[in-house]
Amino acid sequence: MSDTLPANMLDQLPLRLYIVDEGHQARTLNGELLPTPGVIHGSDCHVCVLGEDHCPIRQSSRDGRPRHLRLPPHLCGGERSVDLDIMPLRGEQAGSVLVVERDVDEGDLELSRTDAGMERQLRQLDILNQVLAALQQVRDLDRILRIILAGLTFGKGLEFNRAFFFEVRGDEVFGRLAVGPLDGGEAERIWARQDLSRLSLAELFAQLDADEEAPPIQRHVEQLSFHLAAAAPQLRVSLERQACTMLRLPPEREPGSVCLLDMTGSQESWLVPVRLPAQGSSPDGEEGAIRPARGELRGFLLVDNAITRREPTSEHLDALTSCARHLGFALERARMNRDLDERLQELQDAYAQLDRRQEQLLKAEKLAAVGRVTGNLAHEIKTPLMSIGGFARLLVRELAGQEKARDYADRVLKESRRIEHILEALLDYGVPQMLRREQVDLAVRAWQQTERLAEDFRERGIAFTLEVPQDPCWVWGDPLRLDQLLHIQLQNVLDLNEPRRDGGRCRSLLVRVEQDEDATRLIVADDGPGVPTHLITTLFEPFVSGRESALGLGLAQARDIARRHGGDLHLAQPGRLGGAEIITTLQGRNHGTHPVRG
Amino acid sequence: MARILFADDDESLRMLYQEEFQADGHELHFAATGREAVELAKMVHPDLIVMDIRMPEMDGLEAMGRIVAEDNEVPVIIYSAFPHHKEDFSSWLADAYLVKSMDLGELRRTIERTLRDKGC
Known part of the structure; x- marks a missing residue:
């Protein structure tokens, strides 16, 4: 030019x-x-x-x-x-x-109109295809809805101004998701941004997923809810239908009834119910039945052109109906996938539990084997040891007046006794004894055990508090073994606070028994320095001890007793007094009166 | 004075029992197996039997069963290194069950008490 x-x-x-x-x-x-x-x-x-x-x-x-x-x-x-x-x-x-x-030229224009119509249809098909492809990969309900709603409002394809999804649960309707401008001012901003960014539909999906802040229309729709019974009859009739219905704002509202279009702020809208697919139906509508069975109503799609006020074509409305149908299938697929995921998770949990059980079983078998060997070994050692110790004692008696020789014999006797104590502990741990169960009041047992050791606690300057409920704490267990379990834990505190060691390391001890329907808990907590970090994970394993002179079987045995009573031992650190806290959990009140084979 | 039968397969222990209890003025008899204990019991009619469990030929529990079947009055003290035989109901025939210890004080006290109960 x-x-x-x-x-x-x-x-x-x-x-x-x-x-x-x-x-x-x-x-x-x-x-x-x-x-x-x-x-x-x-x-x-x-x-x-x-x-x-x-x-x-x-x-x-x-x-x-x-x-x-x-x-x-x-x-x-x-x-x-x-x-x-x-x-x-x-x-x-x-x-x-x-x-x-x-x-x-009008002739050219007619041709052009035909071309434009075909082009529009192609664009719609393209959008529907992209929506369906995106739905195939998605399980999350909100993402499914965003894809559908974005497709309905996207550019020059289906080009509704706004799209909403309302969820129906029983008689209640909740606004779940909305896409598009809340009003004309926002429409200018949104559409200008879309024109400039020229996003593809796939990019728009990604952008919607990435948006951290909910757009105004979304915040608005989330606040909408009403009872179906209170809705205008027009809406209820629409939900009974399969196809698309146009809703128009009535000139006068029925008193007390809910007007959906008042809520969304539009003069007229188009609504399609979203139902889960009936058995045997397909998203393309080929049920092969004269009156296809209707699936469960999950909600409805609502679209409008509140800003441009343009009348949608029948093609647009067909596309809307198709979207609602596919949404129903996507929801069903998502539900089935969720079910599948839950089943899968259950299976994985079961496998993990099985693995843990197998590991525990293996460990228990190993320990049992070690126990049998230890038991036999202890027996074989104990008999000659009895002779050594017994004759050493006789020598001590016979050597009266020969102080040096008597001292030697005395040392033999003392060392033999020490070995004997170790063997007794090994035998006790390695060869578990049968439980003789009866109704045991754990509160009374705790009181008896603390009383037995009260003097020892006083000697070490440890103030102990016993907290037990007024009512009996009945558990179905072996009283001697439960005494042993209590004694081990209390003795453990005493051993760690021997006056000879460093003058005592804790000043307060709490022994507490509590019981509810599900569990009975024995809590032994102190204000000492706690279990050393390197021992925390293995504290209840056999042969683990914080003291060099100890064999490390006490807490392992306590845990064994608890487990044989259907409970367990746990360490909480820092505990309620700031130091170590060992919690023994046994069966609760509900199990207390039922014998359990040990 | 009472007749006491000790059954234990360990020679040193039998010797130890002898050293320990002969001074008490009792008549002591010793068996090294369960079978020997049964035979000896028939012969000496002890006032009390101290019985180990693990012994060759016949274990202490079986021996005790046979002896008690012959003489229901004779008291038996099981004296074993294994505490868990307490779970074995055959051991419930015994008048006492003690776990072996180099300190024979508990055994001595139990022997004296049992004999006293029997009127010896």
Whole structure:
């Protein structure tokens, strides 16, 4: 194009050319100033004022890309449509655009309409395909809904202004998800951003997933809820149907009834129920039955064109119905996947538990084998040891007056006794004895055991507190073994606080018994320095001790007793007094009166 | 004075028992197996039997069963290194069950008490 074209030639062409500069002034090629075109209506029905962000002339001026618009006759003040080709200029005129207005031949226009219709259908199909493909990969309900709603409102495909999903649970309806602008002002911002970013549908899905802050319409819809019984009859009838229904704001509201469109702020909307698929149906609607069975109602899709007020075509509404149908299937698939996941998780948990049991069993078998060997060994050692010790004792008696020899014999006797104690502990741990169960009041047993050792605690300067409930704490167990369990723990505290060691390391000890329906707990807590870190995980294993001189069987034996009573031992550290706290858990009140085979 | 039969397969222990209890003025008899104990019991009619459990040929529990079957009045003290034989109901025939210890004080006290109960 240049300004060398003769004016008479231009008059003969169905063309009008002018240049719009950066100041939005329009001039002919000869430099004649034209009145500003004012309002331009784009073919996408956006209404924009020359110079505003949405104006295609302005956009071309900015991004240097050509635009094409077709203005329908009623917008051109005539009977013919007008095409606008907007071409950005370069060089010295960069920032200005050349606008070519061309009358459209009606024959061409008809052809063009057919093309546009096909193109629209193709776009819709493309969107539906993308939505379905995205749904195949998604299990999360909110993501499924976002994909559907984004597809319904996406660009030039289904192009509803807004889409909502309301969930129906029994008689109650809850706003779950919404996509689109809350009002006209927001519509300008959203659509301008979409025009500029030119996101594909897949990118839009990703962006919706990534959005951390819920958009205003989402925050709005989450606050909506009502009872179906209170809804206007029109809505209830719509939910009984399979297909799409148009809802229109009634001129007068029924007193006391809920008007859904008042809630969403639209004059008219289109609603499709979303049902889980009935058995044997397919998302493409080929049930093969005259009256297909209806699945459970899960909610409904609601769309509107509250901003542009454009009437959707029947193709749009078909696409909406199709989306609702596919949503039903996606929900069902998500539910089945969740069920499957739960089953899988249950299986994994069961396997993990089995592994743990096997490990425990293996460990128990190993310990039992060690126990048998230890038991036999202890027996074999004990008999000669009895002789050694017994004769040493006789020697001590016989050697009266021979102090040195007597001292030697005495040492033999003492060392033999020490070995004998170790053997007794090994025998006791290695060869578990049968439980003789009866009703035992653990509170009384705790009181008896602490009383037995009260003097020892006083000697070590340890103040002990016994907390037991007023009512008996009945457990079904072996009284001697439960005494042993208590004694081991108390003796353990005493041993760790021998006066000879460092004058005592803890000052307070709490022995507490508590019981509820499910468990009986014996708590032994002190204010000492606690169990050394390196021993925490193995504290209840045999041959683990914080003291060099100890064999490390006490707590292992206590745990063994607890486990044989259906309970266990745990270390809580720091405990309620700041030091170690050993919690023995036994069966609760509910189990207390039922004999359990030990 | 009472007749006491000790049954234990360990020679040193039998010797130890002899050293320990002969001074008490009792008549002591010793068996090294369960079978010997049964035979000896028939012969000497002891006032009390101290019986080990683990012995060759016949264990102490079986021997005790046979002896008591012949003489229901004779008291038996099981004296074993193993505490868990207490669970074996055959040991419940015994008048006492003691776990062996180099300190024979408990055995002595039990012997004296049992004899006293029997009127010896």
